[in-house]
Amino acid sequence: MNIIDVFDRVSGEYDSVGVDFFKPMAEAVIRAVAPRPGDRVLDVGCGRGAALLPAARLVGPTGHVTGIDLAPGMVAHTARATSGARNVTIQLGDAQRPDFPAKSFDVITAALVLFFLPDPPSALTTYHQLLKPGGRLGFSSFAAPDQRYAKTMRILARFAGSPPPERKQHPLFGSVESLRQATSEAGFSRTRVKELDVRSHFRDAAQLVGWIGSHYGRSLLDSVPPDRRAEATQAIADYLDWPTTFTTRIRVVTGDV
Template sequence: MPSELIRAFDEAAATYDAVDVEFFTPMGAELVRRAGIRAGEHVLDVGCGRGAVLVPAAAAAGPHGRVTGIDLAPAMVELTARALAGLTTVSLTAGDAQRPEFAPGTFDVVTAGQVLFFLPDPPAALRAYRELLRPGGRLAFSSFAAHDPRYTRAVKALSQFATGLVDRQPAGLATFQDEKSIRAALAEAGYGPVTVSEGVVVSRFRDLEHFMRWVASHAGRQVLNHISPEALPRATAAAAAELEGARADDGALHLTTTVRYTVAARDA
């Protein structure tokens, strides 16, 4: 993962998934549900962030299970560990989702919520996760099937005011662009049965200021970091123009995200 993106996540950690917007939390809960985590299982959550997958995974694994979260952003690890200190079945550590450093066959389930497409070499990561799974274990991850086009246009509008921003798509996007590419990557990595399904998350924003706080609370912060204070009002106005079509009767902005959930088994 590029160092600039890690820095953006580190800076956003205090508000990540914590600005009163339904986004990563419902995605995490749905991923855990589809993963079918059972009581007593040992789970590794890569790129754990502030716990959107970690917390429901711990609830599903129960008091006799074990959930380990890793993240490359130090503030994510520190703040999440502090927030979840009362969950004795959960542990967190700094770690690279590209190549987690655990012994082979350590986990029953590996989860990854909206992170794998950021990795420099997703096929290699998929192979590494397979080695970490016990025979019959599962890999469960989410990826974006479709962003609301108004959100995409708003971010593009903001980017026009960003100075020095390298418009570089994450290296791993091609691996997760559609169900066919996902299934091909998993087959190449040696997984057995695969299920791919989709769900929709509707995010509601009270006003434009709320939307901008949300953008600053996740990877979008990387764009905002390149917009000068002088240019920010014009950038915000440009984004507002693109979002106007998302305004509901109550005046709030509603954006819809289609999420793809994949669960792949390691054969015995």
């Protein structure tokens, strides 16, 4: 199952299972890039609107936010959720190569998206071309997962018939300096990288496993046979104390045109 298929499959549950994770991370990107009234914003890989919705509130009725995603389910759900908003457009579109004229936007946001792309440096260069003079880019990536999350995923993998291969991350996501350098090389000035922690709370193992199945972790969960999932959930329940909190460190990167 490829990345688009995974996100299409989880689109109904994504960011909707009662766990604070994607929303606070996306809101950190919006705070950093600070859309203003009247701005035209492009949100690439918009998902269920974690960054798009706060951006739409900030640009107001004189601005506009366009969200693109390659997962049809994400587009359908988010289009329905924003159907009453006159300053929002949701459409199928590729975060690697957004199909818009040069200098179309004041702001581009990409919340936890770039590391999924086949060529992140090329995408950054494209974003620079799509921004007007004075435009701003804001994107985020992971710095460090909670170590107990990594162990939880290894426990799930023990029950998997054929776990998916681990994805290799592009070197630009390796450090604060590599992120700053890649953003600068794409043409952006005043590049800044800020690290912050996001805490996510889980009441029990069933909620944690359900949350894993609501995002890209679904690719691993689906490889666990249905008749072994209760056993896998119990193994996770035995590993952690409940309720539990995971702390995830992310990096928020901004740059100016």
